Structure formats: structure tokens, C-alpha cells
Amino acid sequence: MYKVKVFVTLKENVLDPQGHAVKNSLHSLNYSNVSDVRIGKxxxxxxxxxDQDIDEAVKEICEKLLANTVIEDYRYEIEEVIS
Amino acid sequence: MYKVKVFVTLKENVLDPQGHAVKNSLHSLNYSNVSDVRIGKxxxxxxxxxDQDIDEAVKEICEKLLANTVIEDYRYEIEEVIS
Known part of the structure; x- marks a missing residue:
């Protein structure tokens, strides 16, 4: 069994309106020293x-379903659990 | 300057309909060996x-805005950037 952690983030040059909104909210809460917020999954x-290689399987899953590779980057960590 | 990474996940006993939907989609794509999916931010x-201590500030930000501590857990990593 494997535990897999996948991080999906917007590419650097893609606008992040959700992050922008969170940044503005933080400024309203007097955290004016927060200069950037980016939100991912x-x-x-x-x-x-x-039978399939775990690394290959996770890569396929990310490309097909979890990340939109046009605008998002992904990275993952695989941890084998011996039960 | 600090780079802070915040991970917000649903508490263990809270239902995750989004994760459930992703799991079902993966099963439809023939990844039937995926037994659980949980989605967080x-x-x-x-x-x-x-002036404020960075650790204290991040904790406050998470509690006030980024996480709903009734149903979500959070953890964070702080990295100092020397520019």
C-alpha cells in the first residue's frame, strides 16, 4: 500500500484571483506584511x-485527472506503507 | 522575508464528497487500486x-482566515529567505 501526497499549484505566470482575494482579506485584518498569496490543492x-509501477501510475493520474497541465504544475511524494 | 507553506486538510472523521467524486472518477479510468482520496488546500x-513573531502571525492567520478549525486541520512550514 502506498500513501501519495500530490501538490497542485498554478503556474507562476497564471493569475490567481483566489489568492489575491485572500491577500486583500489579510490586509483588512491588519496583516499588511503579507505580500503574496498563491492557492493550490x-x-x-x-x-x-x-502490477503497474507506482510512480508511473501516479504520474498518469495527475496528468489525466488531478492537474490541468495547461495552467497548473504538480509534484508528488510517494510513501510505501508496510502493513 | 519568509516563505510560508500552509496545508489545510479536512479532519479525519469529516466526509469529503470531493475526494469521493475523484476516487469514483479514478475507478472509471481503471485505477481501481486507489482506495481513498482526500482533498485539501x-x-x-x-x-x-x-515586529510580530512569524510563527505567532502564521498561526493567527490560519485560525482566523485560512482554516475552518471546526472541520479542518492545518499545518505549516516557515522558510526564511535572506535577500
Whole structure:
């Protein structure tokens, strides 16, 4: 069994209106020293062992479903759990 | 200047309909060995130096705005950037 953590973030040159809104809210709350906020997704998957290579499987899953590779980058960490 | 990474995840006993939908989609794509998916948020903040202790500031920001502590847990990593 594997525990996989996937981080999906907007590419550097893509506007992040949600992050912008959070930054403005923080300024309203008097945290004026916050100069940038970017918001992404964090996903935890539990994957059972199979014939397919885990690294390859996770890459496919990210490309096909979890990330929109036109505007998003992704990275992942795979941890094997011995039960 | 500090780069702060914040991870917000649903508490263990809170239902995650979005994660459930992603799991079902993965099963439709023939990744039937994916047994659990949980979806959370990943936020990157850039915070300038100030009088307030950075650890205290980040904790306040998470509690007040970034996480709903009734149903979500959060953790953060602070990295100091020397420019």
C-alpha cells in the first residue's frame, strides 16, 4: 500500500484571483506584511499495490485527472506503507 | 522575508464528497487500486519581516482566515529567505 501526497499549484505566470482575494482579506485584518498569496490543492491518495509501477501510475493520474497541465504544475511524494 | 507553506486538510472523521467524486472518477479510468482520496488546500504565502513573531502571525492567520478549525486541520512550514 502506498500513501501519495500530490501538490497542485498554478503556474507562476497564471493569475490567481483566489489568492489575491485572500491577500486583500489579510490586509483588512491588519496583516499588511503579507505580500503574496498563491492557492493550490493538496491531495492525499491511498493506492493499493498493483502490477503497474507506482510512480508511473501516479504520474498518469495527475496528468489525466488531478492537474490541468495547461495552467497548473504538480509534484508528488510517494510513501510505501508496510502493513 | 519568509516563505510560508500552509496545508489545510479536512479532519479525519469529516466526509469529503470531493475526494469521493475523484476516487469514483479514478475507478472509471481503471485505477481501481486507489482506495481513498482526500482533498485539501495548499497555500503559499510571502510575508515580509515585522515586529510580530512569524510563527505567532502564521498561526493567527490560519485560525482566523485560512482554516475552518471546526472541520479542518492545518499545518505549516516557515522558510526564511535572506535577500
Amino acid at each position: 493538496f491531495m492525499e491518495l491511498v493506492i493499493d499495490n498493483s | 495548499f497555500m503559499e504565502l510571502v510575508i515580509d519581516n515585522s
